[in-house]
Amino acid sequence: MAETEQARTLRTEHMFLNLGPQHPGTHGVLRVVLELDGEVVVNAVPHIGYLHRGYEKIGEDRTFHQYIPYTDRLDYLAPLSNNTAYVMAVEKLLDIEVPERTKYIRVICCELARISAHLLGMGIMALDLGAFTVFLWGFREREKLYDIFEKLTGTRLTTSYMRVGGVVMDLYDGFGEDVRTFLNDFPSAVDEMEALLTRNRIWVDRCKGVGVISGEDAVQYGLTGPNLRASGVEHDLRKANPYLVYDRFDFDVPVGTNGDSLDRYLVRMEEMRQSARVVEQALNQLPAGPVNADMPKIVLPTKGKVLTSMEELIHQFKLMSQGFEPPVGEVYSAIENPKGELGFYIVSDGEPKAYRMRIRSPSMINLQAFPHMVRGGMLADAIAIIGSMDLVMGEVDK
């Protein structure tokens, strides 16, 4: 920039601007203090904690069974996935093997949750950048999924569907048809969303080269999930550490090149298609059988047995009033959530409640890279970056 004599001598100072906590582009109650030089962002400091509910501490005060509904409220766009991550951690602590059918049900639930989370995430990103239609169409597709979730679990959002050692109820009759009907319409719906955005000049101008983070930096910051993969690092827990039955499915992990907002968007769009492939295969392979592990000291008996058998009634009372007692030890278990690696680190001292419950929530850690991405960009880029990072404040603040 050619500086005139006047510009050199004129005393200027940076402006501090509060972005949020009520700004519609901040996905909840994120507050970012932006230091601006004109319209250029010099620095950004995220202030978090507006949605802090103390979930890690609550985990020390509730039994392992009681804690399940709390996990719904972490990443509230994919509660089924959170439930799975949590119960898998407890199962690892207890060293339980769940039945085959349950593993498939969990895979289907996780992938449907991923589709619904990305539909909303990318819809909101488009909404932030001024494309209202995509948001509504994403919402429409997600609504179809939520109807399925409601039939399956009883509620649309706070599912609490998984239980330690199994699931609450088996799939309902006609679940397969419902999901297949959704999957039939789904590719054309994503194509339509992409047709509006992917090669639209305005969209590309807002996203391309915005919020670039190199693969190396992304790893240094501890990014996970689509944000990491957009930077060209091929790391997906479903492939790197195949939990449940992910090693039996044929699917690709989309990886970006530049690590900019456009890549993060493209990676998520492709991921939805791959998730649909996984669900399709899982439905075809779905085995019959029980859904709960045969462990009466840990898994709740069925209602019919409680009403008729004394022994089961005793188990019911023991499990519901006290909970089960896991062995002393500590365990870390993580799964690939829509936002990244969601891990639960549980320390147990042998009591029915955790001694320490630590949640490694992906959005919290992804947010830490935000100042790095936004520095040097324009003010309007900050909104595009937050949108493309797909943060969920329920998970950031825990």
Next chain:
Amino acid sequence: MKIQYKELSFWEKLYLPAIVKGLSITLKHLFMWPKFTMQYPEEKPEPGPRFRGFPKLVKDKEGHPKCVACGLCAAVCPPHAITLQAEETEELSWERTPVSFEIDMGRCILCGMCEEACPVEAIVLSDTYELVINDTRKWVFEIDKLLEDWEGKETELFLKNRK
């Protein structure tokens, strides 16, 4: 799998074609049938058999609450929304009955763990979903309110429909 993204061509770089393309897609949707939107207050969604609406207590054939006041629901309730007090009784074929049973709907998260825990199927999450209460003092549901049948539905029948 690396995502391939071709640079925009000259034609795509012009704003006008993109706008026309977008409008043509959205215009198509204008004539699509059926419309997806539900006109909510006039049209109401029908909840499925597993739906978890607000909790209700179940009566037996004589109209007594089936609850035996064992306290399991209160023990398992994650947000501690249930409070109950037991009393001895000689009128019934069992010995305990609740003298008071309160659910604080300000705390209840409709997770369904009380229903799951109940050993006598005395509490059930109904299919009522309109939970607007204007007065905070009315958030605590007493036993009489919990025992009411809702919209003419028998709680007993509802429980049987659930798998």
